[in-house]
Amino acid sequence: MIWSKPIGILEYTLIGIFLLFYLMYFIRMILVSSKVKSNMRRSFYKFFLRSAYFGAFIIAFLGPSFGDTKKEIKTTRKDIFFVLDVSASMNSNDVLPSRIEKAQKELSNVADRLNSARIGLITFSSDANLLCPLTYDKDAFKMFLQSITKRQVGGTSNISSGMQLAMEKLSATKTKIHDVGKFVILISDGENFGADPDKLLKLFKQNKISLLTVGIGTSSGGTIPETYGPKKDKEGQEIITSLRSSELKKLASTTGGSYFETNDNRNDLNYLSERINQIEGVTTGYQKVDATANKYFYFLLFGLFLILLDVLITVKTISL
Incomplete structure (x- = not known):
């Protein structure tokens, strides 16, 4: 008993x-x-x-519970890559304390709320890097996430490089069903100085990978801090970087995904974790467990x- x-x-x-x-x-x-x-x-x-x-x-x-009944349950899994922009514009403080620090905090909260998911982290500026491979260990993921410092944030933004690497890693994961359970969550201010991602978006649809985008920043924008003051252009004018939400919305809608936004006045990331948890994961098998009733x-x-x-x-x- x-x-x-x-x-x-x-x-x-x-x-x-x-x-x-x-x-x-x-x-x-x-x-x-x-x-x-x-x-x-x-x-x-x-x-x-x-x-x-x-x-x-x-x-x-x-x-009291007793009985020898067996119950067959379905085991599922979701594979999620967070693709985080670490280009220079992410140091802007139009979102306090800065875009990158805000992103680190919010992604850590999102990771805690995800169920039955393997999560990984890719960072990109001009090139992409695999920072944390897919893992069920949320503490390990958060450790890699918090290891990103302001000094490591710099360069120009090439969104395609981060999406390409995430797609390659997810496509290499073999499962019985490919229809659901694979996600790329792109976190960026929307600036892109790299190749046009249109071809990549077609591959996302072919591989049945869901793309969700998260815009971080404000439409009014802010300066990009450097050692000796705000970053300036060739004419000596301070560069203002603003959130390009329309670009991120276009990326998400092309693959049937959704757009979310976070700044000091708005935070959609609670809905992001709810949305992912509501979608059924990849069926990886079935197992029988002992089931007792009260x-x-x-x-x-x-x-x-x-x-x-x-x-x-x-x-x-x-x-x-």
């Missing part, structure tokens, strides 16, 4: 109160019977009856039946 909860302080307290009150009841009955010279033996029947239904209620409260109601009904007997059956302890 398996219990849904162990005997704890509450149960021991209830048992102690029951025994204390019944002891007081017996002492009273003994004193009364000694004065009237009555037989107390019949009172023990009531004690055993009441102890039985009290014990039945305690067992019901503990939630049978507390048997003991509850038995206890109620004994209470009914206790009410209906009277015991005469004093003879006149």
Whole structure:
């Protein structure tokens, strides 16, 4: 028999109160019977009856489960690559404390909310790098995510390089069903100085990989901090980098995905994790597990039946 909860302080307290009150009841009955010279033996029947239904209620409260039934369950998996922009514009502080630090914080929260998923991390600027391979270890993923420092953020943005590497890694993963369960989540401010990703988007659709995009930044934008002040163009003017949400929305819609946005006034990433969790993962197999059902109601009904007997059956302890 398996219990849904162990005997704890509450149960021991209830048992102690029951025994204390019944002891007081017996002492009273003994004193009364000694004065009237009555037989107390019949009172023990009531004690055993009441102890039985009290014990039945305690067992019901503990939630007993038993049985040898087997249940077949489906094991599923989702493979998710976060593709994070680490180009120079991600150092902009139009989102506090900066776009890259905001992205690190929010992606760490998203990882915690994902169920039955292998997650990996790819970073890109002009080139892409695999920072964390697919893993179920969320702590390892977050360690790699937090290892990105401001000094490592720089260069121009080539979105295609990050998407290409993510697609190659996901396509190399062999599963029985390829229809669902493979995701690329692109986190960027939308700036792209690399190749046009149109060809890549067709390959995403062929490989049935879902592309979700996350825009980080604001439409008003901000400067790009450097060692000696904001970054400037050839004319000496400060460069303003702003969120190009239209580019990211176009990428997502082309593959049937969705666009999300995060900044100081808006955070869609809660909906992102909910969306992924609602989509069924890749079926990787079936397994049989022992399934036991909580049978507390048997003991509850038995206890109620004994209470009914206790009410209906009277015991005469004093003879006149």
